[in-house]
Amino acid sequence: MSITDVRIPAIDPSVDRTIQLVTAGAGAGSTCTPELAAGPWNFDGAPGYGPGSSMGDVIPVGSPRQGELPRAYRDATAEELDERIRTAKATLGDRVVILGHFYQREEVVRHADFVGDSFQLAGAATSRPDAEAIVFCGVHFMAETADLLSTNEQAVILPNLAAGCSMADMADIDSVQECWEQLEELYGTAPDADGRVPVIPVTYMNSSAALKGFCGEHGGIVCTSSNAETVLEWAFERGQRVLFFPDQHLGRNTAKAMGVPLDRMPMWNPRRPLGGSSSDDLTDAQVILWHGFCSVHRRFTVEQIDRARAEHPGVRVIVHPECPMEVVDAADEYGSTDYITKAIAAAPAGTTFAIGTEVNLVQRLAAQYPQHTVFCLDPVICPCSTMYRIHPGYLAWVLERLVAGEVVNQISVGADVADPARVALERMLAAVPPVAPRGAHPEA
Helix, strand or coil, X not given: CCCCCCCCCCCCCCHHXXXXXXXXXXXXXXXXXXXXXXXXXXXXXCCCCCCXXXXXXXXXCCCCXXXXXXXXXXXXXXXXXXXXXXXXXXXXXXXXXXXXXXCCCHHHHCCCCEEXXXXXXXXXXXXXCCCXXXXXXXXXXXXXXXXXXXXXXXXXXXXXXXXXXXXXXCCCHHHHHHHHHXXXXXXXXXXXXXXXXXXXXXXXXXXXXXXXXXXXXXCCEEECCCCHHHHHHHHHHHECCEEEECCHHHHHHHHHHCCCCXXXXXXXXXXXXXXXXXXXXXXXXXXXXXXXXXXCHHHCCHHHHHHHHHHCCCCEEEECCCCCHHHHHHCCEEXXXXXXXXXXXXXXXXXXXXXXXXXXXXXXXXXXXXXXXXXXXXXXXXXXXXXXXXXXHHHHHHHHHHHCCCCCCECCCCHXXXXXXXXXXXXXXXXXXXXXCCCECCCC
């Protein structure tokens, strides 16, 4: 999807401009913290996920941090940065390809050659093998995936190294390996009469390259919210049960829709012996869920849905499967960001949508489809704190360094991890979901 020609619609797609107005007292609404109005470089030197992150999200020691952004970029106006990005991109031409996640700021995503969810961008990373550099406007695990799928000659660049993911950090390789050892001790390793092994590991795309490598080494696979059901079907054909990490909600919502009973989906808390479950519960399990979650999607509630229905009779409520189960159950439909985007695009004019996903995408869709009423379920403006670390200043900086012949903020995955991780990713890319997305409730 190319969006190099941008027209500012009647509805402003910029979350940043909205936050600036709200914090200045010139706009309606509220934001989760006024610090979001400041440039992210103000927080690069301190550990943490940045303004807007949950108080409970504790960043691991040693997480990447971004060095100081040169003053010329920090002091530049929005218009100046926009022009610098356009000029640098034009100069580089086919030497660079820019990937932008749906949750990115409007001021960044407008410069992307491809815009999509993690599944789509994983494919896009392979589409320009002749480009010298892939600039990934997303978060760290996405850039790692692009490095795994791109050629050895290509450099993958993350504009701000501090753009991590709290969900991805909730499952680290040491904890997963310890879990696996305990499960092997409980289940053994011998396949059953149908040739299915005791357990198959499945990692969500929102995880480190090390965990993708773990899955590749142990007969497992990667999934995204677009193909989670297809991936679980793949796993159930090969294993008696699944270990699903790091997002419990995507795993629970997907497996429940496939008919897996809730009492056969025990939780694994890495801080407790046997994950906090009994050996009987684990033996009877079909899906073992890791104790992880997305702080953005955990903000959505059933009360918000009830309020949307009361204030907008006939509203169509669509939420992301990273939302808690009770929220998914209360919605009309659920699906990936791509599912949400396509549902809005295909709806008859005049439809009202209440959307439960990250606000940058929701506000952009509201601007892109003015024939509808589209709003975020959460009235408090609180974007993904780590996606928000990618600011036009960083994008201008990495592109102008490329023009000068210098690669900065390169993301590289070592061969010992990369080789098995590619195996798991290739299995994911082959697990193409049905043409008609399965996300709607039967009555929807």
